[in-house]
Amino acid sequence: MPLVEMKNIQRHYETPAGIVKALDGVSFDIEEGERVILLGPSGSGKTTLLNCLSGLDSPTGGSYKFLGGEVPRHHSEKMTSFRRENIGYVFQFFNLLQDLTVLENILLIQELAGNKNSARAKELLELVGLHSEVNRFPGEISGGQQQRVAIARSIAKRPRLLLGDELTGNLDTETSNRVMEALVNACRQEDITSVFVTHDEGLIRYATRVIRIDSGRIISDEKVTSDNEN
């Protein structure tokens, strides 16, 4: 059974200028363990698709099943619960809580998910190469390190699907590569499926599949061989 099954997903907005079709009949499946990159120009609908995948936004049409079950729509708490149980999210600007240390940022998510485990939090930090920074505040570490903390935080509760929107958009190439390597490594170790939105064609090498999208439709969907598979 695929992890994600999207069939004819539509996300239409009513505006004074008429109906805007941000997603216009998108269909695809994602199998467990895949690392998918969504590529497309600005306004193509990739972020809307990511929002629908995460349960932040409700499609206006079509079917979205996660592990065979329909994903809740238009119900804030049920959608939150879906995210809590299944989804990890990495933001472009890391969004770590500045008043908490690196370790506490991870503990907080575990605590909110009801499975606080300090040893695992430290293990995850080690996985992303930050075991020596546990007691530092986000403001005291670099952007790349912060993004790695954000990755550790998003996988702390063992999500089935990890999503990221332009997660290296704020980093230089070298740091981006380090972050992506940490991410791929973590996903593999934790057996997490991932979907990332990016403009950066250079990141394709970290994916197992690339979906290109434009004007709310999928224009190509191809499997790729990741450089990091070995």
Added chain:
Amino acid sequence: MSNLLNKRLARSLWRTKPRLFAVVMMVAVGVFAGITFSGYSHNLDGMYETLHGDDDEGANLADMWIDNRSTTWSHEEVTNFCSALEASWPADMDELDSCEGRTIVQGTMFHSNDGGTQIINSLWHGIPEFANADRLWMPSGHSEGRVASAADEIVIDAHVVDALDLSLGDTVHIGAGSSPVEFSIVGIGYHPLHVFMAPEGSIFPPEPGQYVVGYVSDSGMARLTNSTIGNSNTILLDVEGTPSFDLPDTEEYEGDEIDSVRNLVSRALENAELDGRIRDRGQNEPVEIMRQDLEGAKRTSVPFAVMIAAIASITIVLSLQRLVQSQAKEIAALRTLGVNRMSLMTGYLIAPLAIGAAGCGLGAVIGPLGVDFMLDFYEGIVGLPITEREVPLSIYSNVMIPTIAVVFLSGAFPALKASKLDPLEVLSGQNQIRVGSRTLRRLTSWMPTTLGLSIRSSIRKPVRLMMTFLAVGISLMLFGSVQMMSAGLEDTIVGGLEDRQSWDAQVYINHDQEERVIEWADQRGATYEPLIEMPIGMVEDPKGLERIFTVVGLESFTEGLREINIIQGDPPQLSTSATEVLLDEGAATFLGWSVGQSHTVLLNGAEHEVTIVGVTRGELARTMYFLRADLGEALGVNATSIYLTLPDGVEVDSSLAEISAGVVERETLIEGMNSLIDQQTQIFLAMMYLGLMFTIAVMFNTMIMNVAERDFELATLRVLGASTPSLGIMLLFESLLIGIIGGLVGVVFAYGGAVGLAASFSTWQFYVTVLIVPSVAYQLMLGVILIAIAMTPIGIWRLRRMDLVEKVKNLTQ
């Protein structure tokens, strides 16, 4: 360009309508309170001037009173004294307008109604028809009839006619230690010595109708007291103009002019071989209490207005600062596009001016309504009509100009901050990066992470938090200080009378005529205890001012019908050398006297050496307690009244009234005290509730800002799957924390305010002890915590309606 910037800012402010409205309302309320209190005191001032005035409309308040209630001067003695005084009057002094003898006696009214005959404690003035000083005040439209001229005519004080259902033409039966005498009511009016209807020696007016003052003619007084026309126990002096007299509540000494008069009077009394107490307006309690009440109203208007303006200012500073913070990117973009600092600053400076102008305008419009309300309230409480009402322009300007200035200044800091934002820092997001506090981390590391985050988030902006607490503190000062002071008053004064005294009635007797009352008590199986209580003590304070105090002589201080709360030292023992006395804590504070010291005091004009053996609590008036035997020996008086404890079925009746010079029942006294405290509290009730509203507004503002500022964090957590209840619990922790600290700060401020308020009220005449009554402190704490907790749903509501798709856009762009 600048206009467009200002328009942009105006629109941004408009988006925060509730907060904007709250701030405008705070300014409006500050101005309203300022105008209300200033207008109130201005109109009261005018009313007293009219009442005291020496013209057709006024009652011509005397400048000096000479009295001796334990003797009677004949007409000849008074005439001789007045002639001698007039003869010795220097030409360079303001002319002596009049020197008149009067009789003022305590007594009773035998008031018949459906329930039978009621014995009412009373005071009777004998005022000649064409008297010059201390006349009746009969303002047209607010009084009825005329002054008494015939021997069977009486004018009843307007304060009591409604309660006793009396009207012109009615017959009343009154006595002064004698059988009832019939009088016919020919007038209803007011008297300058009875603005406040409290019996002599007390500042607590009994419930309406429980104390009567009546004004008979000189012939009427002779008939009532069965004496000769012209006999008197009081001499009134009226000097042209008003010689300056010392104001007891000021540091300076203002009594030089009246002192010259006093010296002349003392010599004349000595020459005429008359004994009497000499008092000027500052020493005449009924006059002085009302003057101080007016001064209190004048003094109160400024601090209340300032406190309210301060709360509004703090809210404006915090709100504008938050606005600057939320507009940082826009400001940075504008700066990058070349907008200069001054153009940016202008808007942030104009905003508070506009807020201030709107608030002042609204406050000015509703201010006169407040003045009217307060004056109506005063009329209701004091019972005196305020015939002319006005709010002069100077009051508006005195209140509005400082308010606008304070409000304007409160915009300066955020404006400066806005103009100093570094575009590069803001646009690169550097201004968002900060390093958490290690100390806080250490202190909270043992807690659940959510709780630790709540605490750290709450105190992440200590300056803002402190300003919030300052505003909450000031708000609670408005709300809690009056409550605390009233609770302290009730606890010490009323509590003392309720719990430490066990008499039912205090029967005043004419000079050494206690046997008949004791006989009455014996016949009915009542317990009795004679006592001496007279306001005839005089002492020089550290500044050399003569202070009058009440002397009380009791059989026992710990076992009698009136127990004394001795807070320091021991009860007096029968004297060996110097007389041992207790001194109330107010007098001890003002005089700087302490236990173990010996001092000389004047009792009825004669010097006596006393040793302070203890300090007492529970008296508003300055009091010195003696053993009755000691005091009796010093004054040559055995008793001035008798406490009675009445067995079941025995009540105060006409036979007791006929042998007494007035009867006061303890229940009536307690009701009067409670009523006065309630009334005084009610005057400030509006302020108290404003304080409560401000507390809610300030807490609301802070909570909204905290949640708004944490949109970023909360949205992140929501996206990561944190449920609304779990985030709600975090907000609740935060609210609780702010509530608990705010509550503690509030209690401290309220106590400080109560001490300040008590200090501003406390004078020689009226000393207030502020005690922290735990229930009030708990109430305040609980109130703030509840307000804080009540704000949590607002945060949760905000969380629920948070558009996560929009937020994620912001988080990822």
